Amino acid sequence: MQLLKPARLLMTLVAVTGLAGAPAWADDDPIRIGAIYILSGSAANYGKFAQQGIQLAIDEINQDGGVMGRDLEVITEDSQGKASVAIQAARKLVYQDQADVLMGLDSSGVAQGLVPVMPELKKPLIITHAATPDVTGKLCNAYTYRISNNVAQNMKAAAIIAGETGAKRWTTIGPDYAFGHQSWEFFGKALKEANPDVELMSDTAFPRFGAEDFTPFINGVMAAKPDGVLISVWGGDLVNFVRQANNLGFFEQDMEIMFTVGAATEVLSALGEQMPEGVWLSTRYWYDGFDNDVNKRFVSAYIDRYGVPPSYNAEGAYAAVYAYKKAIESAGSTDGDKLAQTLSGMSLDAPNGTIAFRAGDHQALVGPNWGKSGPMNEKHGIRTLADLRILDGEKVSRTIEETGCQL
Amino acid sequence: MKQTILLGALLVALIGLVALPWFAPYFYIFIVTEILIMGLFAASFNLVFGYTGMLSFGHAAFFGVGCYATAMTLLHLKWPFLYCLVLSVGAGALLALVIGFFSVRLNEVYFAMLTLAFGMMVFSVAHHWRSVTNGSDGIAGFTLGDFGLGLDLTLGNPAVYYHVVLVFVVVAAAVLYLIGRSSFGMILQAIRQNPERVAFCGLNVRSYRLAAFTLGGAFAGLAGGLMAPFLRVASPEMLHWSTSAEPVLMSILGGTGYFLGPFVGSAMFILLETWITSITQAWMLFLGIVLALMVMFFRRGLLGTFLDWWLERK
Numbered sequence: 238m239q240l241l242k243p244a245r246l247l248m249t250l251v252a253v254t255g256l257a258g259a260p261a262w263a264d265d266d267p268i269r270i271g272a273i274y275i276l277s278g279s280a281a282n283y284g285k286f287a288q289q290g291i292q293l294a295i296d297e298i299n300q301d302g303g304v305m306g307r308d309l310e311v312i313t314e315d316s317q318g319k320a321s322v323a324i325q326a327a328r329k330l331v332y333q334d335q336a337d338v339l340m341g342l343d344s345s346g347v348a349q350g351l352v353p354v355m356p357e358l359k360k361p362l363i364i365t366h367a368a369t370p371d372v373t374g375k376l377c378n379a380y381t382y383r384i385s386n387n388v389a390q391n392m393k394a395a396a397i398i399a400g401e402t403g404a405k406r407w408t409t410i411g412p413d414y415a416f417g418h419q420s421w422e423f424f425g426k427a428l429k430e431a432n433p434d435v436e437l438m439s440d441t442a443f444p445r446f447g448a449e450d451f452t453p454f455i456n457g458v459m460a461a462k463p464d465g466v467l468i469s470v471w472g473g474d475l476v477n478f479v480r481q482a483n484n485l486g487f488f489e490q491d492m493e494i495m496f497t498v499g500a501a502t503e504v505l506s507a508l509g510e511q512m513p514e515g516v517w518l519s520t521r522y523w524y525d526g527f528d529n530d531v532n533k534r535f536v537s538a539y540i541d542r543y544g545v546p547p548s549y550n551a552e553g554a555y556a557a558v559y560a561y562k563k564a565i566e567s568a569g570s571t572d573g574d575k576l577a578q579t580l581s582g583m584s585l586d587a588p589n590g591t592i593a594f595r596a597g598d599h600q601a602l603v604g605p606n607w608g609k610s611g612p613m614n615e616k617h618g619i620r621t622l623a624d625l626r627i628l629d630g631e632k633v634s635r636t637i638e639e640t641g642c643q644l
Numbered sequence: 645m646k647q648t649i650l651l652g653a654l655l656v657a658l659i660g661l662v663a664l665p666w667f668a669p670y671f672y673i674f675i676v677t678e679i680l681i682m683g684l685f686a687a688s689f690n691l692v693f694g695y696t697g698m699l700s701f702g703h704a705a706f707f708g709v710g711c712y713a714t715a716m717t718l719l720h721l722k723w724p725f726l727y728c729l730v731l732s733v734g735a736g737a738l739l740a741l742v743i744g745f746f747s748v749r750l751n752e753v754y755f756a757m758l759t760l761a762f763g764m765m766v767f768s769v770a771h772h773w774r775s776v777t778n779g780s781d782g783i784a785g786f787t788l789g790d791f792g793l794g795l796d797l798t799l800g801n802p803a804v805y806y807h808v809v810l811v812f813v814v815v816a817a818a819v820l821y822l823i824g825r826s827s828f829g830m831i832l833q834a835i836r837q838n839p840e841r842v843a844f845c846g847l848n849v850r851s852y853r854l855a856a857f858t859l860g861g862a863f864a865g866l867a868g869g870l871m872a873p874f875l876r877v878a879s880p881e882m883l884h885w886s887t888s889a890e891p892v893l894m895s896i897l898g899g900t901g902y903f904l905g906p907f908v909g910s911a912m913f914i915l916l917e918t919w920i921t922s923i924t925q926a927w928m929l930f931l932g933i934v935l936a937l938m939v940m941f942f943r944r945g946l947l948g949t950f951l952d953w954w955l956e957r958k
Contacts, residue, residue, distance in 0.1 A: 277925060315925065320784060320877045325674070333671035346781040350877040353785045357800060376785055414780040446780065 267310035268303075268571055270295075270561065271336030271360075272554070273326050273351075275343045276315035279447050279473030282503040283343050283550045287365065288313055289543050290551035291340075294558035297538070304562050305569070312336060316343070318446070320350025327351055331358045337571040338363075340557045343550070345369035345388070345415035355380040360573040361580055363560060365553035366521075369415050370423065370640065373600035377642035380577045382599040384560060384592070385521045385553040386630070388419050389640075393633040394605040395467065395495055396427035398517060398626070404465035404493040406436045410454055410478075411469035413443040420469035420497055438463055444470070451478045455485050465493035475499065476507045488513040495519070500608065502548040505619035512620050514610050521549035522589045523606040526625050532588040546617050547588075556587035560594075592630075597637035597644065602630035646955060661810055665803040674874075675918055677806045679911045680813040681870045682894065686906030687820055688863030689891035694900035695824055696856040697836030699756050701888050702743065702763025706736035706861035708883030710868025712770065715783040715878035724792030725799060729812070729869040736865015737858050739766070744857035748850055760885055767883040782879030786872075799873060809870050816866055821903050823859065832856050893931075897938060899945020908947040 272291060274284035288311075295309045303309060312334045314326035323342070330336040339355075339362040342348045348367035355362050356378050363382045364372060370389040372381055399407065407428065411417025425437045440461040442454035451470075455478075458466060470478045475496070482488060498504075500520035505512060512518075524536050524546045535555060539547040547555070560580070565571055568579040584593035592601045608622030661680075665673055689703045710732035717728045743762040747755055770777045777783065788799040791808070798804050823829050831852055834842050843849050872878050881887065890913070891906065898909025916934065920927045942949040 319879065319881060320782065321875045321879060321881070324876055328674050329671060332674070333669065349781060350784040350879075353787070354876050357802075371785075418774070418779075 265307060267308040268338075268565065269334060269336045270309060270311045270558065271327070271330030271334060271339045272311055272313045273316050273323050273330070273339065273341040273347075274313065274366075275318050275472075276313070277317055279477075280318065280343060280471070281473075282507075283366065283472060283501070283548075284313075284315070286503055286548045286551040287341065287343075287554040289539070290547065290554035291558055293535075293539060293542060293551075294555045298558070298562055304565050309558065309562070316341075316347050318344045318347060320347045323347045323351050324354055327354065327358060327362075331360055336360065337573070338561050338576060340365055340554070340561070342367040345419065348372045349376065349415060352376050352378065352381050358573075361561075361564075361577045363557040363580075365557045366550050369419055370635070371415075371419075373598045374635075374640040374642050377598050377640070377644060379644060380573070382560075382580050382594050382601075384557050384587070384594075384601045384603075385549070386603045386605050386633075387600060388416065389423050389635050390600075390603075390630065390633045391497060391519060391521075391605040392420060392423035393427045393635075394607060394628040395424050395497060395519065396431060397628070397633075398607055399424070399428055399465060399467075399493070399495060400432050400435075402465065402493045404463075405434065406438055406463045407465045407467060408438040408441055408458060408461060408463040409467040409469065410442040410444070410451075410458060411467075412446040412471070412474065414446055416471075417443050417446075417469050421467065424467050424497075444474075446474065448474065449477060451481050452485065455482050455487050459485070459487060459490060463492060465495065467495050467497065468499070469497040471498040471501065472504070473507075475501075475504050479504075479508055479513075480511060483511055483513070488516065493517070499610075500606070500622055501550070502546055502617075502619060503550070506545060506617075508620075509618055510613060510620075512610055514612070514620070516610050517607060518610050518620075518622060519605055519607045521603070521605065522552040523549075523608065523622055523625060523627075524552070524588075525622070526606055526627055527589050529586070529588075529590060531586050535588045546619070552588050556585070556589075556592075559587065560585050595634075595637075598640045598642035599644070600634065600640075602634050604628040604630040605633065658814070662807075665806060670802075673802050673806045675914060677802070677809050677874055679907075679914045680809050681867050681874060682890065682914060683907035683910035684813045684816055684870070685864055685867035686891040686894040686898075686910050687817060687903070688860045688867060690895050690900055690903075690906045691820060691824070691832075691863070692857055692860040693892070693895060694905070695829060695836065696832040696853060698748070698853060698857065699752075699892070700747075700759040700857070700860075701756050701885060701892075702759035702761075702766075703860070703864055703891055704883050704885065704887035705743065705763045705766040706740050706864035707868040707871070707887065708770065708878070708880075709739050709766065710736045710865030711872045711875075711878040711882050712777065712783060712868075713865070714869040714872040715786055718788065718872070719783055719786035722787075722789055724790040725788065725808075725873070726792030728872075729866060732865045732869025732872075733862050734865070736868065737862035740858045740861020740864075741854070744854045744861070748853040748857055760888070763883065763885055763888055767880055767885070770883050771880040777880070780880055782877050784877040786876075788873050805873060809874070812866065812870060816863060817903075817907070820863060824903060828852075828855075893935065895945075896935070897945055899948025899951075901944055901948045902951055905945050905947045909945065912946060 274287045276284040299308045316323035342364045343366045352372040368388045409421040495517040499518035564579045568575045582596040608625035611621040611623035713732040713735040714728040747758045791797040894909035895906045897912045899905035
């Protein structure tokens with residue numbers, strides 16, 4: 238009978254810890270991140286890189302004990318680059334899959350549609366790629382943040398570089414939706430302000446997003462004989478564009494050429510040597526441009542795992558997961574309203590330096606990266622960026638008044 | 645007897661729909677809202693196709709125009725929602741009258757091609773007229789204000805909006821049903837079966853076809869108007885011929901021979917899409933398989949095949 242006593246003690250112990258542990262088990266449920274990216278069509282590669290960035294961050298965090306003792310988990314939906322699809326996906330993620338936070342968005346058009354719906358969903362959204370100034374401008378709201386730079390910031394930087402080239406007559410080739418049109422609008426405005434004598438040509442080209450044949454647009458621009466061309470074509474379209482432009486001798490003309498998202502590694506790997514040398518390329522983040530510990534760790538872990546250097550989309554997604562980790566830990570909760578408040582003004586150490594979400598419009602003041610395409614990096618199979626310039630995020634950002642955002 | 649059972653089943657379904665927000669998972673409010681709106685769109689198409697026998701490939705034009713009408717009035721003029729819907733119905737009917745005027749004089753594949761061409765013209769206008777329609781990005785960022793008539797409804801609440809949609813769709817469906825049962829509807833069905841004979845009876849076939857086409861456009865416009873606050877965006881894709889194909893597929897899935905066929909088809913289409921896309925990206929492949937099987941073995945559609953079998957059983 239004596240033997241039973243420790244057994245009974247053990248039983249009691251198990252029962253007590255079991256009871257006490259019951260509420261804690263509910264908290265062992267993973268924290269769910271809902272991600273919306275383009276996973277099909279000509280820009281599907283961007284979604285793939287973003288997914289890889291998210292997975293890397295989540296695995297690092299989970300190995301380190303998770304967030305407040307809970308694991309992170311991601312559920313990804315395809316936006317197909319369409320606003321209506323993305324809005325349905327966001328509703329599914331929040332109401333069906335019980336996502337605690339949302340992130341993603343590749344397309345400006347998608348962002349303009351989804352962002353006004355966020356106050357209904359009552360979950361924070363960190364945009365990691367879509368660049369339309371409106372979502373941290375006139376459409377801004379308490380739940381929407383952006384960790385990547387926007388068209389206004391990048392075009393201000395582009396105008397600074399364009400001004401230095403001395404080219405006077407500028408035109409554009411861009412996709413026929415918000416991104417292409419707003420890139421040209423903001424570039425023109427900034428360039429004209431700094432250099433009143435430049436000419437913004439009326440001959441512009443806006444091929445449909447996903448168009449396969451760019452030949453007529455390339456010929457049209459060459460016939461107009463501009464001094465400089467701003468090209469905001471991106472994704473699989475940009476790969477097609479550069480191949481066709483090579484064939485037509487576009488790069489042998491005496492023009493300054495600036496690709497506003499040309500240094501996306503997705504595009505550079507697809508093109509290899511076909512990307513000409515000596516053209517201006519921009520990216521939201523260049524993996525070789527930041528000498529800090531977070532970046533070193535991120536880049537080497539990424540290359541180890543996936544065999545290619547991280548693109549800006551991978552970096553934005555990776556950083557956004559860490560932003561949520563920090564926000565959840567400082568808020569001590571996964572409540573949507575509390576998190577949205579915590580993110581405002583919050584700063585974190587991302588691969589591209591210490592960045593902060595400005596309280597007035599929720600835009601991170603990150604500097605655009607511009608450089609000239611240089612010799613091949615044989616190991617990574619892509620062009621290097623020579624004369625890399627990382628512009629000051631504060632200097633290229635609009636003031637809160639200019640954004641038109643009222644929070 | 646069977647009539648009573650059918651009526652009872654319909655009543656139970658209706659009560660289930662009204663009570664849905666209280667028992668179904670929250671996400672299904674969105675799914676069923678979409679089913680109802682697309683069902684109305686498909687039913688408006690079936691007036692033209694199932695009743696009158698005209699296979700239109702441009703029906704999305706009226707749906708899309710209705711959606712743009714409501715979205716743009718909400719954005720620029722901030723009218724009460726009810727007035728926006730009236731405008732959507734008018735816009736759908738007017739556009740259908742114009743397109744129908746040129747199209748109904750032709751038959752069969754020529755009619756289908758002409759409606760397709762007109763539909764793509766409307767799509768092109770919406771896609772390229774950036775200063776008015778905002779091009780490929782479409783109209784987004786509008787807010788929902790009052791409903792109108794002094795009713796205090798929070799349209800932004802998905803459950804409230806679901807009930808608003810339910811009322812509109814049930815009333816519109818009842819009107820469509822009565823139109824189909826009226827002598828006018830009988831003539832439309834006669835035109836499908838034998839237009840020459842109807843003409844020999846002294847009736848102007850072309851006018852009847854135009855009237856059916858315009859009515860179909862009006863109801864499609866209403867469906868589009870209801871869609872705008874649901875999707876929160878009016879985009880050119882809604883005017884594209886691939887959207888015109890959706891009511892065709894829904895009508896075939898559900899069955900064109902019975903009034904509720906398109907609604908059943910809409911439910912099948914959207915539920916299958918939701919379930920299959922959560923497993924695989926290849927939803928179109930599965931839709932193709934289902935559609936091929938339906939056309940090969942159940943040509944009368946799901947509802948049609950079932951009702952045929954059940955009503956003939958002694």
